[in-house]
Amino acid sequence: MVRPVGRGATGGRGRRGPAAPLGAARSSGATFEPGGDHTIRDGVRMTKERTNTGRAEIASRSEDFAAWYNDVVLAAELADYSPVRGCMVIRPYGYALWEHMQSHLDARLKATGVENAYFPLFIPESLLAKEAEHVEGFNPEVAWVTQGGDEALEERLAVRPTSEAIIMHMYSKWAQSYRDLPFLINQWGNVVRWEMRTRLFLRTAEFLWQEGHTLHATPEEATERTLLMLDVYRKFVQEDLAIPVIPGVKTASERFPGAAETYTIEALMGDGRALQAGTSHDFGSHFTQAFDITFLGRDGQRRHGYTTSWGLSTRMVGGIIMVHGDEQGLILPPKVAPVQVVIVPIWRSDEERERVRAFVESFGGALGTHVRVRTDFSEDKTPGWKFNEWELKGVPLRLEVGPRDVANNSVVAVRRDNRQKEPVGLDALAGRVRELLDDVQRSLFERARAFLEEHTFEASSVEEMREILDRSRGFILAGWCGSAECEAEVKERTRATIRAVPFDRGDEPVPCVRCGEPGRGRVYFARAY
């Protein structure tokens, strides 16, 4: 819900006038915040005498994170609700962000030898049903096509919830000899999962992602691939999206249907809830057995191959919003920001405007060859309005250019993450812009890393976990004996799940938070999206 500004909303920016009388609260109710006071955000009613500035206002991040998130997505024009239940429209600004994410990730995937291809959206039921755990896992959320035109189909078609089935089918056709292997194929596309409850970017019935599928001659090679791709994700998310992650293994209950092992990178959102940022699955020979994928080895023996798959979705757009955003709106990591630098010209008279325009043109073009620059010369908005608008949209760096700057042969640079202003002479502009963008990228990561560290706790009992989760959400490192019973019990009592069993948990025996039996090292628990 996006409301006009000037209604005395809490935590708003740059608003004047007395606080408006309180109206009906948001229907959404309270959201709990780390260390927050659990207030319900007050929706505020319009009054006739109040003057509005007419700009979209967003909820306070600290008071109602969920409402803030929705408001930011809508107000920054990343996405909008569609007439189709559970499906959203990704708007140009949001799609541009996704495209930049794609190009960074795509390059990283290709650097490991992966090639892109495209497989059909429709998957015959008989194929989907071949791997038992796989069907069972996805059944509840599969959308089916039963009719084409006026004709009922002989076999119904699943709208892919994931593409293992169709790709394994093709792999069985293509795999002949060990000389053909490995198959390293990635697909950028959409999938459909009939979700009960949806949220913009975080969980929609249809979403965009990439899914990579590989086939190998040996289990070792498949495992190596699985871990390699997890590391590609880790680097992409940390270096390009500036989001620190915890890599690790999923427990059996959190494992992908049909996988022998599922690996994950887990990120921590600004409200202290965890988000799975990417997953990589080692299937062993589950799928090659089910789909009869065999090849002839060097020794003349026919044997089954080993497969992997790994995916990262538009959900990470939500991750960027929830990790970096602030009360003013989005903050985008420079590497993937659709607009990295926005130039806001300032003028009073027509004469000044033309002088400023000429000045901007004198350096804007050159700057634009290095970074993604947008100049906002629209005449119907004041500079102040533009400042707020582009901050809402998360542009990492703003250059203010007015008559004073023209006179000084300089501009005023303002970074989005901390709003620090500095004058920059034209001769140093290109270099300084690059430095500032790099520094914003770095600072965002550092800030997020500090947040993650400050919100990672140790607990030695379930009670203690509950206290921590009530007081200040985040990751909780705790001992776990390895049993599904204890895992389920903890979930039941705390709503926190095991997000990852870290690779570096050490050998120290630690008593299980629930039963006290020693397990190896500690695992990460959290309430998750």
Added chain:
RNA sequence: CGGGGCGUGGCGCAGUCCGGUAGCGCACCAAGCUGGGGGCUUGGUGGUCGGAGGUUCAAAUCCUCUCGCCCCGACCA
């Protein structure tokens, strides 16, 4: 699937209890003044009140049915 809320110009809402022929702010259009943190004035455009039935002289308002969306819980990238 359970619980809650909401559908009235593009957006946000009032009006619904107590029927009388639709209103406010913003946005939008025009003009002028403005412009270094969400400007001001004046004048305008725009709505079969989610849909279908019904009651009535008269329905946004009352009755019945229906569709959709959002939020909160159980499942999931």
